[in-house]
Amino acid sequence: MTIAPSRLVTPPPDRSRPRSTLAGRGTSTVLPLVVKVVLLGLVAGLAIAVTPALVRDGSWVFVGGLWAVVVVLLAVYATKRAVPLKYLVPGSLFLVVFVVYPILMTAQLSSTNYGDGTRGTKEATVTRIIGASAVQVPDAPSYTLAVGTTGGVADGPFTFYLVDEATGDAFAGDAEGLTELGADDATITDGVVTEVPGVTLLTRSQINDAGQAGGGLEGFTVPAGENSVIRQQGFSAVELTSPLVYDEAADTITNSETGEVYTPQRAASGDRSYFTAEDGTRLSDQSWGESIGLQNYVRAFTDPAISSDFISIFLWTLLFAVGSVGSTFFLGLALAVVMNDDRVRGQRLYRSLILLPYAIPGFIALSIWSGFWNRDFGLVNDLLGLDVNWLGQTGTARLAVLLTNLWMGFPYMFLICTGALQSIPGDLKEAASLDGANGFMQFRKVVLPLLLVAVAPLLVASFAFNFNNFNAIQLLTEGGPFSPANPTAGGTDILISYTYRLAFGNAAQQIGFASAISVLLFILTGLLAAAQFRATRSLEDVNR
Incomplete structure (x- = not known):
């Protein structure tokens, strides 16, 4: 008896089930x-x-x-x-x-001398030097002035639109020279160019702003003759001539009246160049921005006035960072351990109160604490019945900074320690208890090592943050107190606040030099962080 093989029969489609619509699929794709x-x-x-x-x-x-x-x-x-x-x-x-x-x-x-007196280019400095020695050409015409631009109103490029006050002839002047304007090229009203097609004419306020140091109109002149230029004078323009002639190929300025030749020479400080004659006489005290290589770094380590401050400030910066991290961590850990005990009632309320300082913006808290430490009407002296000039002496000012930073930082440490404690299995402590370990031994041998595994990277990050904690110093003490012998480096200055004062706090800003200090800070912080991460690598054995 032969049995026929069974056939595979495809069941008919179930038309009762709804098909997915292309519209829905298309909406999610389109x-x-x-x-x-x-x-x-x-x-x-x-x-x-x-x-x-x-x-x-x-x-x-x-x-x-x-x-x-x-x-x-x-x-x-x-x-x-x-x-x-x-x-x-x-x-x-x-x-x-x-x-x-x-x-x-x-x-x-950091490889430049950028700062006050060296913000401009060499070309602009040459123009200013020549312009400063220029005198008005005898019997030269005077012009009404309008300044136009096809670019930005602050940086140009600019064109002078001039109208001869005597003849009414109109000209457009740029760095290439003068071009006479036709009747269709500009609209002139009351002897002043008021409209030029495709050109934005600056207002008087914009002309003033563009003519300030670093602006596009600073030192802008229009060649008018062999040794004369047209230059802005207020809101008019005059033709000036100068005995100084600049030779771009030779990079020299020659006084055509005396024959004296001035060449760029680096000053003894090494960070600025001036046009100087062979006998050492400077043509002008104006300098320009240029690359000076590693001169800023050499100065940081060789200038006694800076290197002595740098070392003392560096030591205080280390103490401030270590003290802030250590004090906030131990206080936060102690509170976290207490609040993690199930026998404590009202844990949520207490935890909320502990976190309150962390919820206040830092700049507000620091400003308030600055008032608290005031000698005459501060809250600290009033509550303790003291008469201490907290911010007027280096020792007490540093103590005030550390205590203020403790108040602001312990809630953060409390928060991360609480999270780390709650992630540690309770079975480990029970096992230690069965082995005869008391509560303190359980914490020291079991809880603390496991907690450090979790929080060690955060402690390193907190150290790096406090190493450059500019706000805590600037808003609380502004780096002071300062001594009359050294008004640059204050008693509570850390490296970052000292760098800020070098760059922006003095009468002469040294931004290039401050950038060099910033680079050194970056390298130093990175090395310290790397050393700390290497030191905490031993904690990896805890989880093995």
Whole structure:
């Protein structure tokens, strides 16, 4: 008897079940696509809009970086490939823009002499030196002045629109010289150019702002003759001539009346150059911004006035960072241990009260504490019945800073210690108890090592933060007290506040030098953090 093989029969489709609609599937697909296209279009459009201004300013590095970012975004998000990059690219871009780029720019700035008196370029300095020696050309015409630009009102490029007050003839003047204007080229009202097609005319306020130090109109002149230029004088313009002639090829300034030749020579300080004659006479005290190599770093270690302060401030910075982290950690840990005991009633209320200092903005808390430490009407002296000039003496001021930082920082340590304690299994403590360990031994041998494994990276980060805790010093003591013999370095200054004072606090700002100190701080903080991470590596054995 032969048995026929069974056939596979496909069951008919169940038409009672609803089919997934293409409309629903399309909605979930089309909407993200539209959002993606719009966002990528905005990025590309922004790059296209910004590029002309960057090209006009000659910022080719920014142009290249901008379009590199656009290409990366389009390559990653315009396709369905490179899925991991879709998550890595945003964080990487933010890391480069907000961390790597500022570090590189600070390092680059540290090799320059940028600061007060050296903000301008060499070309602008030469123009100012020649302009300062210029006198009005006899019988030369005077002009009404309007300033126009086809770019920004602060940085130009600028053009002088001049009307001869005697003849009424109109001219446009730029760095190339004068060009006569026709009747259709500009609108003249009451002897002043009031409108030029395609050109923005600056208001008087904008002219004043653009003529300030570092502005695009600073030192701007229009060549008018062999040795004469037209220069702004208030809101008019006059033709001036100078005995000084600059030879760009030889990089010299020659006095045509005396024949004296001045060449750029580096000053004894090593951070500035001046046009100087052979006998050492300076043509002017005006200098310019330039690269000076490692001179700022050499100065930081060799200038006695700076190196002596640097060492003492560095030691106090270490003490401040270690003291702040140590005191806040031990107080926060002690409170966390107490509040983690189930026998304590009202734990939520107590924890909320402990966290209150952490909820107050730091700048407000520091400003309030600055008043608390006041000798005459401060809360501390009033409550304790003392008459201590807390912020007027170095020792008490440092103590006040540490105590204030303790009050502001222990809630954070309490918070992370509470989380670490609650993550430790209770079975471990029970096992230790069965082995005869009392409460203190359980904490020292079991709880503390496991807790340190969790909080050690945060302690290192807290140390790095306090090592550069500018707000705590600036808002509480402003770095003081200061001694009459040394008004630059205060008794509570840490390295970052000292750097800030060098850059912005003195009459003459030294931004290039302060950048060099910042680079040294960056390296020093990194080395200390690396050493601390290496020291905490032994804690890894706890979990093995």
